[in-house]
Amino acid sequence: MNDASERGDGRRTVTASAAAPVVLSARGIHKSYGSRAVLTGVDIDLRRGEHVAIIGPSGSGKSTFIRCLNLLERPEQGSIELLGETVFDSEHPERAMKQRNLRKRVGMVFQAFNLFTTHTALQNVSLAQRRVLGRSKAEADERSRELLTRVGLGGHQDSLPSRLSGGQQQRVAIARALALDPQVMLFDEPTSAIDPEMRSEVLSVMRDLAERGTTMVVVTHELRFAERAADRMMFLADGEVLESGTPSQLLRSPQHARVEQFVRSLEGVGE
Numbered sequence: 001m002n003d004a005s006e007r008g009d010g011r012r013t014v015t016a017s018a019a020a021p022v023v024l025s026a027r028g029i030h031k032s033y034g035s036r037a038v039l040t041g042v043d044i045d046l047r048r049g050e051h052v053a054i055i056g057p058s059g060s061g062k063s064t065f066i067r068c069l070n071l072l073e074r075p076e077q078g079s080i081e082l083l084g085e086t087v088f089d090s091e092h093p094e095r096a097m098k099q100r101n102l103r104k105r106v107g108m109v110f111q112a113f114n115l116f117t118t119h120t121a122l123q124n125v126s127l128a129q130r131r132v133l134g135r136s137k138a139e140a141d142e143r144s145r146e147l148l149t150r151v152g153l154g155g156h157q158d159s160l161p162s163r164l165s166g167g168q169q170q171r172v173a174i175a176r177a178l179a180l181d182p183q184v185m186l187f188d189e190p191t192s193a194i195d196p197e198m199r200s201e202v203l204s205v206m207r208d209l210a211e212r213g214t215t216m217v218v219v220t221h222e223l224r225f226a227e228r229a230a231d232r233m234m235f236l237a238d239g240e241v242l243e244s245g246t247p248s249q250l251l252r253s254p255q256h257a258r259v260e261q262f263v264r265s266l267e268g269v270g271e
């Protein structure tokens with residue numbers, strides 16, 4: 001069950017209750033590139049409806065960590081479960097979930113939108129539904145229209161990505177990920193490649209997802225967004241979680257000077 005709690009801005013956000021099942025759980029994730037250890041034992045537990053923001057300095061391993069969660073990167077050590085099913089277990093690498101199954105269940109939105117440039121917005125959203133879920137064209141297009149309307153692009157279904165702003169392209173990418181009805185959505189700095197004036201439209205779509213109870217992990221530098229939308233925040237530094245807590249704990253009374261400095265350096269940046 002989810003609880004609807006009143007936020008400071010008066011909007012109601014659906015947040016996970018402590019009784020909600022754990023959707024995604026990762027334990028002891030280690031990842032190196034050559035001799036460079038990038039992740040040295042990162043854990044996460046994500047309950048249904050929970051929204052976790054990951055912050056931290058450049059190079060701290062944020063992208064690597066969320067890419068490990070859907071096996072775009074393969075950890076050397078650790079284990080990952082999705083609703084109790086093994087996604088990855090370094091003790092039993094043969095049990096790793098097939099990329100195809102994982103793709104349906106974990107949606108990913110990248111900094112670069114990665115849309116097919118020769119396909120319209122509608123085609124971009126429909127393609128994976130047909131390939132991965134086997135939906136008919138009519139079924140996929142209907143779902144795509146519904147999602148494009150939901151992200152505010154009802155009037156742009158037939159536009160090619162080159163005709164859309166960065167913020168609009170990213171909303172198509174969000175609709176594309178949602179179209180597979182994933183159990184978790186992962187976002188890696190979804191607004192950092194977008195002109196500042198277009199960022200709020202993407203953040204507002206993400207806030208809407210949070211309010212609908214979507215389970216999500218968001219790597220972001222948008223601290224005001226994270227404060228309003230996230231239930232929990234993790235600060236990654238040098239490949240490990242230096243501090244985690246509620247957004248207000250990390251942003252307003254951090255335990256570590258490094259977190260405080262980082263937050264201060266971003267003050268004034270954002271939504």
Ligand SMILES: Nc1ncnc2c1ncn2[C@@H]1O[C@H](COP(=O)(O)OP(=O)(O)OP(=O)(O)O)[C@@H](O)[C@H]1O
Nearest residue numbers: 033034038056057058059060061062063064065189
């Ligand atoms: N494919 C790769 N091959 C080699 N090194 C990599 C690779 N991907 C990442 N790294 C290195 O791993 C470290 C962590 O990178 P990562 O992209 O996870 O950091 P980040 O916290 O997402 O940084 P940013 O805020 O700049 O996006 C960096 O030192 C980076 O250079």
Ligand SMILES: [Mg+2]
Nearest residue numbers: 062063064189
């Ligand atoms: Mg990154």
